Structure formats: structure tokens, C-alpha cells
Amino acid sequence: xxxxxxxxxxxxxxxxxxxxxxxxxxxxxxxxxxxxxxxxxxxxxxxxxxxxxxxxxxxxxxxxxxxxxxxxxxxxxxxxxxxxxxxxxxxxxxxxxxxxxxxxxxxxxxxxxxxxxxxxxxxxxxxxxxxxxxxxxxxxxxxxxxxxxxxxxxxxxxxxxxxxxxxxxxxxxxxxxxxxxxxxxxxxxxxxxxxxxxxxxxxxxxxxxxxxxxxxxxxxxxxxxxxxxxxxxxxxxxxxxxxxxxxxxxxxxxxxxxxxxxxxxxxxxxxxxxxxxxxxxxxxxxxxxxxxxxxxxxxxxxxxxxxxxxxxxxxxxxxxxxxxxxxxxxxxxxxxxxxxxxxxxxxxxxxxxxxxxxxxxxxxxxxxxxxxxxxxxxxxxxxxxxxxxxxxxxxxxxxxxxxxxxxxxxxxxxxxxxxxxxxxxxxxxxxxxxxxxxxxxxxxxxxxxxxxxxxxxxxxxxxxxxxxxxxxxxxxxxxxxxxxxxxxxxxxxxxxxxxxxxxxxxxx
Ligand SMILES: NC(=O)c1ccc[n+]([C@@H]2O[C@H](COP(=O)([O-])OP(=O)(O)OC[C@H]3O[C@@H](n4cnc5c(N)ncnc54)[C@H](OP(=O)(O)O)[C@@H]3O)[C@@H](O)[C@H]2O)c1
Numbered sequence: 001x002x003x004x005x006x007x008x009x010x011x012x013x014x015x016x017x018x019x020x021x022x023x024x025x026x027x028x029x030x031x032x033x034x035x036x037x038x039x040x041x042x043x044x045x046x047x048x049x050x051x052x053x054x055x056x057x058x059x060x061x062x063x064x065x066x067x068x069x070x071x072x073x074x075x076x077x078x079x080x081x082x083x084x085x086x087x088x089x090x091x092x093x094x095x096x097x098x099x100x101x102x103x104x105x106x107x108x109x110x111x112x113x114x115x116x117x118x119x120x121x122x123x124x125x126x127x128x129x130x131x132x133x134x135x136x137x138x139x140x141x142x143x144x145x146x147x148x149x150x151x152x153x154x155x156x157x158x159x160x161x162x163x164x165x166x167x168x169x170x171x172x173x174x175x176x177x178x179x180x181x182x183x184x185x186x187x188x189x190x191x192x193x194x195x196x197x198x199x200x201x202x203x204x205x206x207x208x209x210x211x212x213x214x215x216x217x218x219x220x221x222x223x224x225x226x227x228x229x230x231x232x233x234x235x236x237x238x239x240x241x242x243x244x245x246x247x248x249x250x251x252x253x254x255x256x257x258x259x260x261x262x263x264x265x266x267x268x269x270x271x272x273x274x275x276x277x278x279x280x281x282x283x284x285x286x287x288x289x290x291x292x293x294x295x296x297x298x299x300x301x302x303x304x305x306x307x308x309x310x311x312x313x314x315x316x317x318x319x320x321x322x323x324x325x326x327x328x329x330x331x332x333x334x335x336x337x338x339x340x341x342x343x344x345x346x347x348x349x350x351x352x353x354x355x356x357x358x359x360x361x362x363x364x365x366x367x368x369x370x371x372x373x374x375x376x377x378x379x380x381x382x383x384x385x386x387x388x389x390x391x392x393x394x395x396x397x398x399x400x401x402x403x404x405x406x407x408x409x410x411x412x413x414x415x416x417x418x419x420x421x422x423x424x425x426x427x428x429x430x431x432x433x434x435x436x437x438x439x440x441x442x443x444x445x446x447x448x449x450x451x452x453x454x455x456x457x458x459x460x461x462x463x464x465x466x467x468x469x470x471x472x473x474x475x476x477x478x479x480x481x482x483x484x485x486x487x488x489x490x491x492x493x494x495x496x497x498x499x500x501x502x503x504x505x506x507x508x
Contacts, residue, residue, distance in 0.1 A: 024117020238441030421489030
């Protein structure tokens with residue numbers, strides 16, 4: 001295949017035909033440090049250029065007319081489809097006017113809302129004036145909430161809506177003198193829950209309807225894996241198979257493995273026929289000796305350099321904790337965790353030698369929330385960060401209850417991603433983990449073949465369906481692309497919203 005380092009040609013890497021509103025970046029408190037002002041400005045600018053580079057039509061806004069007009073001229077000169085209005089998003093009336101403009105420009109339909117505008121006044125909590133507090137709340141949260149409300153009918157009408165809220169690490173960890181700012185950024189995180197995900201986050205499959213998309217990137221290689229090498233374990237079925245095809249579509253050369261020689265050879269022939277650069281070896285990753293042989297093969301094929309390691313192969317035996325035998329426990333630990341740890345060790349010199357390495361560990365939501373009868377499996381995938389459960393609904397905004405449940409499961413894959421992210425950052429190796437919920441593969445087919453089981457899965461999943469392997473492989477690819485070069489040590493759930501869904505009073 002003559003790869004362009006863009007996509008498999010199925011439009012999943014394009015925003016062509018889509019419309020977006022990107023707010024602000026210029027709502028500055030001039031008492032902020034100059035670097036903060038620069039970052040706000042840079043951030044909005046980067047988002048507008050990224051989305052337009054991927055094919056979207058954009059409307060943006062700012063309080064400063066001269067600055068806005070300067071950028072609009074610049075974007076016009078570059079051939080970007082960007083329009084803009086002067087709007088102070090802290091004003092309710094101006095927000096309403098902004099959304100009317102957006103609606104008329106995009107014929108009542110909006111695919112993407114990027115709530116980017118924000119202010120960040122630092123200050124000691126005891127000295128923070130009531131007016132300062134109100135300003136931070138108005139700009140950082142009230143405006144975001146109201147803009148989401150105003151945008152809802154347009155997002156719904158588009159058939160495929162996506163909202164991104166620009167939060168901050170100060171909403172996750174404590175940053176000194178940012179107590180008010182940090183609180184607004186935590187609160188922002190509620191917004192996704194407050195809206196009914198079934199209405200608001202419309203289904204991905206609708207997005208391709210009626211669109212002739214070709215958009216790919218800004219041509220700066222950040223959306224390409226061309227010239228890169230990857231090892232994907234368990235690439236013959238399910239998620240691993242989708243990952244092989246995703247990465248090769250983006251330009252990477254792949255080596256994969258599985259235990260079943262006939263099936264592996266069948267796929268290798270198939271990929272060769274499609275022009276994909278994929279090689280493979282028979283390897284049971286639960287065997288230490290076979291892992292060592294696998295990495296020798298990879299090293300010799302890719303001249304001692306590896307950019308990407310996808311630890312995907314895994315097994316998932318359910319069972320009551322009191323009945324789980326020692327052999328079953330050892331087996332699941334060996335396949336799901338020990339092999340991953342060892343493969344990372346073996347791959348380290350190759351990843352380092354490549355100059356830019358990326359590791360993705362295939363975890364599970366069972367490692368993020370509790371899933372009954374999956375205590376051993378969940379522990380191998382597990383996490384050590386607290387899980388937040390928010391109980392909120394649109395009508396319960398005033399009574400939001402924030403229940404933090406400390407879920408200190410024994411950290412395995414998700415924790416390993418964090419440890420490697422810190423330990424190997426100096427070697428320019430990033431490590432992240434992905435936690436899927438039910439994805440249609442041979443692994444979970446025995447569960448999903450039971451109608452009542454599938455119905456319960458769907459009932460608990462805000463997007464109202466199980467996932468497709470391609471919806472995981474696209475995130476794997478993103479985490480390997482240069483476009484994600486500042487993301488490391490993270491666990492991202494691909495779960496249709498299941499892990500953040502707690503209680504729906506409308507079902508009572
Ligand atoms: N599907 C889901 O709903 C789901 C949800 C959460 C997490 N996950 C995780 O996602 C990963 C992939 O799952 P999947 O659903 O795609 O599974 P799958 O459909 O069963 O495919 C697994 C792949 O890995 C290979 N494999 C399994 N054990 C292996 C071993 N010991 N050595 C080498 N290759 C091995 C299999 O080939 P052979 O059998 O021929 O070796 C196959 O290619 C797993 O880590 C799983 O825990 C899946």
C-alpha cells in the first residue's frame with residue numbers, strides 16, 4: 001500500500017464536513033503572569049488550526065476585536081475556513097448572541113463545541129475577594145455550562161456531537177494559590193455527566209453519513225506513523241487485529257504474534273495481499289523463553305530500534321474470589337501482568353534506541369471500577385487512583401453530591417503505565433494504558449451471546465451499545481502518534497461512558 005501516513009481511508013481520522021465552535025483564549029486577567037497569557041492565546045490558536053487542518057469549518061470568538069481580526073485575516077490567507085465574532089463569554093446576553101450567529105452560519109447544526117475560554121486569577125484563599133470569586137466562577141464554569149445548554153440543540157441536530165471542556169491539572173491535584181480556579185476546573189468535569197450522554201454524545205457511526213471526508217493533518221507529520229516500527233502482541237483477533245490495521249494504515253511497519261500458527265499465517269497472507277508491511281511469529285507471551293525469542297526477532301527485523309510496543313494479548317477468566325484456585329490466579333497474573341512487565345523490560349533498549357518510544361498497555365475498566373467476579377482480572381489490569389462517583393442530573397445541579405470512593409485496587413497495568421512514564425521519560429519513552437469496557441471480540445463473545453447479559457451491559461452504558469475494536473484501535477494509534485507527544489502516564493477508558501455513570505433518577 002502506498003501509505004500517506006493518514007488513515008485507512010475510512011474517514012475516522014477526518015473532520016471534513018464538520019463544524020466547530022472554539023471559544024476564547026483572550027479573556028485575560030492582565031494581572032496573570034505573561035506566560036499564562038501566552039499559553040491561553042496559544043492554546044486557542046492551536047485548537048483552531050488543528051481542527052481546520054483536519055477539515056472542519058470553525059467559528060471562534062474573542063473579546064478583543066483587533067486581535068481577532070488579525071487572526072481571521074491570517075487564517076483567510078492560509079485558506080482556512082474560520083469565521084469569528086467579538087464576544088465576552090462571561091456575559092449571558094453575548095453568549096446567546098454568539099450561539100445565534102453560530103446557528104445561522106452552520107444552518108442550525110454544530111458537531112464540535114470546544115469550551116476553551118477561561119481565566120485563572122491566582123490568590124491566597126483567605127484573601128480572595130467575593131468579586132474575584134464570582135468572576136472566576138462566571139467565566140470558568142457558568143459560561144461553560146450555559147454554552148453547553150445553548151449548543152445542545154445544534155449538537156443534537158448534527159447527528160454526531162462532541163464537547164471538549166478545557167480543564168486544568170489544578171482541577172485534579174492541588175496547586176497553591178489556585179483554590180478557586182482549581183474548583184471551577186473540577187466543576188467543569190461535571191458538565192459531561194450533567195447532560196444526558198445519550199442525547200449529547202451522539203453515536204459515532206452517524207458521523208460518517210453524507211460526508212466525503214479526506215481531511216487528515218496539517219501536513220506536519222504529527223498525524224503519521226510513517227517510518228516507525230511497532231510490536232503488537234495478539235494481533236490475529238479482536239482489538240489486536242484492529243490495532244495492526246490501524247497502525248499500518250498510519251504508515252508503521254508491524255511485527256505481531258499469537259499462539260495459533262495457522263491463523264497467524266492466514267492473516268499474514270491477507271495483510272501481504274493488502275500491501276501492509278506486517279510480519280509475525282508464533283509466540284505464547286506467557287512463556288519467558290518465548291518472549292525473549294520474540295524480542296530477538298523484533299530487534300533483528302527492525303535493526304535494534306522499536307518505536308511502539310502494544311501490550312495487547314490478554315485473557316479474562318471470571319470467578320468468585322473465594323473459589324479462584326492458585327493455578328487460575330498464577331495463570332492470569334502470568335498472562336495479564338508478568339508478561340507485560342517483562343516485555344517492557346526487554347523492549348526498553350529498542351524503544352530508547354528509536355529516539356521516540358511509546359508503550360500502550362491494554363488494560364480494562366475492570367481495573368478502574370469494580371466488576372463482579374473479576375477481582376483477579378481487575379487486579380492485573382488495576383489502578384491505584386481514586387475513582388470519583390458523581391451523583392448529578394440536570395435537575396439536581398444545586399444538590400450535586402460528590403462522592404469520592406477510594407478504590408485502591410492493587411495497581412498493575414495502569415500503575416505500571418504511570419511508573420514507566422516517570423522512569424523512562426528521560427529516554428523519551430511515553431507509556432499509557434487503555435481501559436475498554438465490552439468490545440465485540442472473540443474474548444467476550446460467550447458473554448454477549450446471552451441476550452439478558454447484553455441488555456444489562458447496554459443499560460449501564462450511556463452510549464447505549466457495546467464497542468467496536470476500531471473504537472479502541474483509534475485511541476491506541478493516537479497515543480502512538482507524535483500528535484500526542486505530551487500525553488504520558490494516563491489511563492483512558494474506552495467505555496461509552498460506563499465508568500463515569502453512577503445513578504440515573506429518570507430510570508426510577
Ligand atoms: N474485548 C473486550 O471487551 C475487552 C475489554 C477489556 C479489556 N480487553 C483486553 O483487550 C485485550 C485484547 O482482547 P480481545 O478482546 O481482542 O481478545 P481476543 O479477541 O481473544 O484476541 C486475543 C488475541 O491475543 C492472542 N493471544 C491470547 N493469548 C495469548 C498468548 N498467551 N500469547 C500470545 N498471543 C495471545 C490471541 O491469539 P491466540 O489465541 O491464537 O494466541 C488473539 O490474537 C486483552 O488484554 C483483554 O484483556 C478486552
